[in-house]
Amino acid sequence: MRTTWREHAYHAVLWLVALVFFAPIAWIILSSFKTADQILATPPVLLFRPTLDNYVQLFARESFLHQLFNSLFLSISAVLIAVAVSFLAAFSFSRFKPAGTDFLMFLLLSIRMLPGSAAILPVYLMYVGFGWKDTYAGMILFYAMFSIPFSVWILKGFIDGVSPRFDETGRVNGASWLRIITRTILPQVMPGVIAALIFNFIFVWNEFLFNYIIGGLQTSNVPVALTTGLYSSGGVDWTFISALTSVYLVPPVLVVYFFQRYLLVGMTFGTVRGEV
């Protein structure tokens, strides 16, 4: 089909919008290969000899690898636990419909309406009281707890879309509930499971407030490292910020790139069931 000038104009606008949104990211990635003077130069330096010094210094920091590990470990383990628990909860809500299911589902969602700063004080007091502050188990528990409501919502929508006749076929033929859940239902709601994993991964990966307050040296993640390392020698340490941000961007970009079709399914809350 012949492309018309309208389509060209449309594509040009799309590119323009994409560039506007991508510009800060491009700036920070380019800055990570510049010296401090080049970063702050006015007008901006567009042609420069790239340097890897920033990365060398970043990786030489003792705390950095530990914080990067914390980010990955906390995100992956909390999200896996959250999605596993949510899947079983969503299955129960969907199939057994316990009394008050609608209210419970509302309560679950209402947790998402609460701003983090409103919950931080009681959570902090609780964590200090229990001695959970700055422990991996405590952080994973918190992130899993915070990820569960949204996951239950997504997964219940997907499981509702799988006919109970599948479960019944399993039951009649002698399959255990565990087998029905893992072999019959799970494969059919995989897009929802992956969407829940991605959404929660991005949430935990980006989480700053709670890690800063109820975490500590042992469990601090990259967002906390970014904030606490922001100022050095009396000014903003742009070389550190740009290098760390560039590294920090890689995992979510990879996740979104490879699973973007599932992300769309998740955004529609299971209304586009399975068709990815």
Add this chain to the structure above:
Amino acid sequence: MSRIRFEGLTKAYKGVMALDHVDLDVAPGSFTVLCGPPRSGKSVLCRLLVGLEAPDAGRILFNGHDIATVPAAERTLGYVPQSFALFPHVSVFDNIAYPLVLQRVAKPEIARRVAQAAELLRIGSLLQKRPAQLSGGEKQRAAIARGILKNADIFILDDPLVGLDFKLRERLMDDLKEMRRVLNATFLYATSDSLEALTMAQDLAVLDAGRLIQAGPVATVYLQPQHVRAAEMIGFPRCNVLPGSVAGGHCTTAAVGFPLAGDVAAGPVLVAIRPEHLMPTTDSMADGIGEITLIEDLGAECVVYFTVAGQSLVTLLPAAQAAAFDLGSRFAFALRPGTATLFSPATGQRVGQAQAAETVHA
């Protein structure tokens, strides 16, 4: 071979009665069809028998033993649910093999038996496909194959042909009858299509609003309905049911009158007349004369609708005979003696029968 007996089976959902004290015997080796309109309790009966739900009251006897507490998996029953319920993420082979895999049957044996079932249902070439790649009829065959693969001598099929086109249904009906013969098993088959029920059934159980209104050999249910709803539901075209009144051993309706066999209490009645029992005749021999309002051509036969004294009736005529009539033409008809059945308007129960010997003109 196993015998199933339902005794006083009752089930309600949120206060709405789905099954109301159902008593039914399913003879070993029979092809028993549960027939009734949607929400009459057919599927509920199947689900209770399979063990997917528990009855509120009553017993399900399996060779004399109550199986109320036996888990679904331990009831040796084959089950084909109403929807195909084929797992979309595995091949047709894996779908069919499912019951055997769960029974931990050896792989070569699974392959042999799946191939055998697939052969019986003519889906042998589709085993490596995914369910999404199959047509509606093929999916249904795969679901039936899975249902019959379990080691069982009783198979429950819950409206398995619903939604399929007529030709396909006809072929699958033949396949199912053949399968019952090959498997030498008892089939309990639920359907809301009375033509399907008549085609398939040896024994027929008619359900309406959760109550079993008649059960017995198919010819008996058809020719001697014990309830007006059984007369209405079973048969195509639909049975004529018209209000009438009884006085002095004679029944009178707006369209036709006839003498009664035996004593029937005087008063209002409902009269059921099968379409094929209203036959065209000459004016002098006629029990009534109507005017034709609609002719539906089915090819070899025609469904002819006519009105007599404001009463709409229907009859079934061979196409050659129907060719003599047009819309609006006179239709002189005679009622075959002894065929009309009388029911109580209050209870719907059968109260009498027309006399076989002679016909009295209205």
